[in-house]
Structure formats: structure tokens, C-alpha cells
Amino acid sequence: RNFLIPKGKATLATGANPGFVLDLWPLTLTGLAWDVEQIRARRIVDVSVFGPRVRASLGIDLSPAAFRSGIADGSVVGHAGFPESLRILAAAMGRDLERIDVVSEPILAARALQLADGTVVAPGRTAGADQRATGWYAGAPWLQISMTLHVDPAAEGLVPTDEVELDGRHG
Numbered sequence: 826r827n828f829l830i831p832k833g834k835a836t837l838a839t840g841a842n843p844g845f846v847l848d849l850w851p852l853t854l855t856g857l858a859w860d861v862e863q864i865r866a867r868r869i870v871d872v873s874v875f876g877p878r879v880r881a882s883l884g885i886d887l888s889p890a891a892f893r894s895g896i897a898d899g900s901v902v903g904h905a906g907f908p909e910s911l912r913i914l915a916a917a918m919g920r921d922l923e924r925i926d927v928v929s930e931p932i933l934a935a936r937a938l939q940l941a942d943g944t945v946v947a948p949g950r951t952a953g954a955d956q957r958a959t960g961w962y963a964g965a966p967w968l969q970i971s972m973t974l975h976v977d978p979a980a981e982g983l984v985p986t987d988e989v990e991l992d993g994r995h996g
Contacts, residue, residue: 851866855917855918855993857993861992862992863966863968863993864914864967864989865970865971865989865990866989867987868986870972870974870978871975872976873941880976882900883902884903884929884931885954887901887951892954896929903956908958911925914960915962920962925959925961927958928958931951932951932953932973933948934946934948934949934950938980952975952976952981953978953981955973958971
């Protein structure tokens with residue numbers, strides 16, 4: 826979308842696109858090291874405000890079996906951009922990944938959780954997902970990104986977070 830901003834007016838944007846946190850930000854930080862040994866990026870996202878269609882694609886309010894089935898058939902995708910994020914990072918640093926592993930696990934509600942739109946996630950149904958992707962280079966995990974999605978992060982002791990860790994050497 827293109828927005829026209831009147832001359833002399835300030836603009837405020839909130840939120841962080843996964844592509845920024847998992848692609849651009851880690852790539853920018855690699856400028857701090859001449860030899861990047863490992864990159865880890867992590868997001869914890871409160872998805873309680875997302876609509877029913879988006880929550881369904883994230884695998885929210887399903888049985889554990891339905892979640893796993895949805896992952897297998899592609900109806901549950903969670904954050905679908907993990908392989909692309911890893912490829913973008915590797916390519917920008919001149920490396921080809923040997924393989925990419927993506928794992929998605931359901932997070933089950935321990936108690937009933939009521940969402941703002943009236944939806945109730947019953948105990949034992951999915952209140953979120955924990956997704957991890959690893960890009961392998963030279964026989965070792967080199968890039969690791971994860972995203973935890975939850976309708977009530979505080980119920981799990983989670984705080985919405987965007988963080989990047991970089992291991993490497995600089996001169």
C-alpha cells in the first residue's frame with residue numbers, strides 16, 4: 826500500500842513486520858562482525874487481536890491432532906516465511922544453506938481463554954504455536970529463527986518480544 830504523507834507532517838507506525846525482525850534487522854546487525862558464526866532471531870507475538878481467519882491459519886483453537894494434521898496438509902501455516910527468511914539472510918552473506926528444518930509445535934491452553942471477539946479457547950485446545958527454523962551451513966546450525974504465537978502470552982509467562990543475537994568476530 827502507498828500512503829501519501831502531507832509535507833511537514835509526522836508519521837508514526839507501530840508493530841513490527843516479521844520480515845523486518847527476522848530478515849532485515851539480523852542482516853543489518855551482521856555489519857558488526859566480519860565473521861558471523863551464528864545468528865538467532867526470536868519473536869513472541871500476542872495474536873489475540875487477530876481475526877478468526879488469521880487465527881485459523883495460525884492453528885489457534887484446534888485439537889493437537891487437528892493442529893498436526895493442518896501442518897501436514899498446509900491448512901495451518903503459522904508464520905509461513907521461515908525458509909524465505911533463512912535464504913535471504915544466507916544469500917546476503919554469500920552462503921548457500923545445506924538444508925532448512927522447520928518445526929511447528931502446538932501450545933495447549935491450560936485453562937479456558939476468552940478472546941476479545943468472544944471466542945473461548947477451551948483447555949487442551951491450541952492457544953498458540955511454537956515455531957522454529959534452522960538453516961544449516963558447513964554441517965552445523967548457522968541460522969536459527971523462532972516465533973512463538975499465543976492468544977494470551979502472559980498466561981504462559983511470555984512477554985511479546987523481538988530479539989536478535991549475533992555470534993561472530995569483529996576487528
